[in-house]
Structures are given as C-alpha cells and as structure tokens.
Amino acid sequence: MKSDAEDLMPRLLPVELGDSTEDVDLNGPPRNPQEYLRQVQLEASLCPDVVVAQIDPKKLKKQTVNVSVAGCHAAPVGFCPSLSWQQQQVSNFSDVRQRIAKNRKHWSSQTLDDNVLMPKLTDEESWKRFCLGERVYLGTTSYNKDTEQEPALDFNKVGFPPFLSIVSRLNQSTVLVVLEILINWFEEREFVPQLGRWLYALLACLEKPLLPEAHSSIRQLARRCGQLRSSLQSEEDEQLPALNLLICLGARYFEQSDLADQPE
Structure with a gap:
C-alpha cells in the first residue's frame, strides 16, 4: 500500500x-x-509518520527578546508638518543619498587634516566627543548661536561636522555603531545642532535593505524626537523643524509608516 x-x-x-x-x-x-x-x-x-522530540525543559535556556512596537507621540496642534513638506524632505534626502553613494570613493580618498583623529569603533566616549564636541559631551555649556562664529574654531570643543571626507570613510558597521551611540546619548539629553547634523549624515549613509539593528535605531530616534517635540512650548521653537525632519525620514523614507505624522 x-x-x-x-x-x-x-x-x-x-x-x-x-x-x-x-x-x-x-x-x-x-x-x-x-x-x-x-x-x-x-x-x-x-520510520514513524510522526516523531515527537523528548525535551527536558530544565535544560532550556531562558531567552528574552525585547521588541518595541510603540509609535511616536502625536504632534501637538500646529506642530505637524504638511504632507507636501514631508514629501519634499524625502525627495531631498534621496538626492543626498545618491550623491554620497556616487562620490563615496572620491571623498574617501581625500586627505584628512592632521587634527582629525577617527575614534576606534568600540570607543563610545571618543565618538561622542568627536561628533558633539567637548562642550556638549562634558555638559560644560549649552549650545550657543555664537559658538560657530568664533574666530579660531576648535573642532575638539564644538565637534567635527560630518564632512563627506569623514563619513565616506565609515563602513556600514561603523555607521550603525555610531548611529546607535548618538541615539542612546540623545535619549537622556536635549537636542543640539551638532547631533542633528550627524544623525542626518549617518542616516544618509545607511544602505538598504536595512539590518534589523538599523530599523530599531531609526524607530528609537523617531520616538525620542516625538517625545521631545511634544514638550515644546511654541511652534516657533528652532528645534521643531529638525525634530520633524528626523521623524519624517524614519517614517516616510525608511518605511516605518506607523510613525508618520498625519497632517490634519
């Protein structure tokens, strides 16, 4: 039979x-x-049609998987960007990514100044100093508009901008690590322009398809921006456009659609 x-x-x-x-x-x-x-x-x-494995539950290791599906804080009334604004930012961001990818080899071959010392991959504290500067990292002073107008600009104090000659040297592992370091720092602190520039540049260097770690970091960043945005007192706050931009990119460009702002 x-x-x-x-x-x-x-x-x-x-x-x-x-x-x-x-x-x-x-x-x-x-x-x-x-x-x-x-x-x-x-x-x-x-062979039997059905085989049942005999497993001793005592020998199984307990595993914990942290999965966060929380969305963003809804934008307060008047704080939500228009859909056309969001679409324009996604288009601009896409153009930036294409230019970086096209010219990565050229920029990575450029000689760095002697004072630019790239931190080691695992040195979190050095990356914070490098990107944000000693003033922000050490908390010795809050961001001042006149900081970048000083006659003798000291990048060690104000942080190195994400020059193309710098970010083009970062492989995907480094991009992910630095992105995670800065987002974790942001979780406990306020937004500063140095942080915004670096977050934008690192997101522009992320290659698709994204790794799970990248998805997690992008969602974490968008949630933090939404949380901070909900605490702003005025629509004229200078932080608002940057926070809206980072939320928009995470939701609209990197397809975390549940985090997207929905204009009224």
Whole structure:
C-alpha cells in the first residue's frame, strides 16, 4: 500500500523488486544501485509518520527578546508638518543619498587634516566627543548661536561636522555603531545642532535593505524626537523643524509608516 506521502509525491526513481524484502540486508553494503534504493525505501518505511522530540525543559535556556512596537507621540496642534513638506524632505534626502553613494570613493580618498583623529569603533566616549564636541559631551555649556562664529574654531570643543571626507570613510558597521551611540546619548539629553547634523549624515549613509539593528535605531530616534517635540512650548521653537525632519525620514523614507505624522 502506498503511503500518503507517496500519493502526493510520485517516485522519481521507482524500484520494482517485488513484495519480498527478505533478500535485502539493511546492515550490509548494497550490491548494486537497485539494492541501494530498495534499502532507502525500507529504512523510510520503518520510520514513524510522526516523531515527537523528548525535551527536558530544565535544560532550556531562558531567552528574552525585547521588541518595541510603540509609535511616536502625536504632534501637538500646529506642530505637524504638511504632507507636501514631508514629501519634499524625502525627495531631498534621496538626492543626498545618491550623491554620497556616487562620490563615496572620491571623498574617501581625500586627505584628512592632521587634527582629525577617527575614534576606534568600540570607543563610545571618543565618538561622542568627536561628533558633539567637548562642550556638549562634558555638559560644560549649552549650545550657543555664537559658538560657530568664533574666530579660531576648535573642532575638539564644538565637534567635527560630518564632512563627506569623514563619513565616506565609515563602513556600514561603523555607521550603525555610531548611529546607535548618538541615539542612546540623545535619549537622556536635549537636542543640539551638532547631533542633528550627524544623525542626518549617518542616516544618509545607511544602505538598504536595512539590518534589523538599523530599523530599531531609526524607530528609537523617531520616538525620542516625538517625545521631545511634544514638550515644546511654541511652534516657533528652532528645534521643531529638525525634530520633524528626523521623524519624517524614519517614517516616510525608511518605511516605518506607523510613525508618520498625519497632517490634519
């Protein structure tokens, strides 16, 4: 009698040796191709249709998976950007990404100034100093509009801008690591322009399709921006356009649609 599996899947190598199996030795080596195939058939027929694994629950390691599906804070009345504004930002961002990809080889070959010392991948504190500057990192002073107008600009104090000659040198692993470092820093602190420039540049360097870590970081960033936006007191706040932009890119360009602002 044919099994259900045989009814569903016709034999590609039929073997007809009659109904007798007494002359087939499963323990010995096959003497010819037909005997080999017959051995396989007999071994398969001896296997149960359903096999239940006996697992000792005490030997299983407990695993914890943190999955966050929380969305953004809804924009307060008057704080939500228009749909046309969001679409324009996505278009501009796409153009920037294309230009970076096209000229990455050229910019990565440019010689860096002697004072530009790229941190090691795992040195989180050095990356914070490098991108944000000692003043912001150490919290010795809040951001001042006149900071970047000083006659002798000290990048060690105000942070290195994400020059193309710098970000073009970062591989995808480094981009992801630095992005995560800065977003984690942002979770506990206020928004500053140095941070915004770096976040935009790193997002522009992310390659698609995104890794799960990148999706997680983008969602974390959008939620933090939404949280901070909800605390703003005025539509004229200088932080509002930057926060709206980062939310827009995460939701509209990187397709985290549940985070998108929906204009009234």
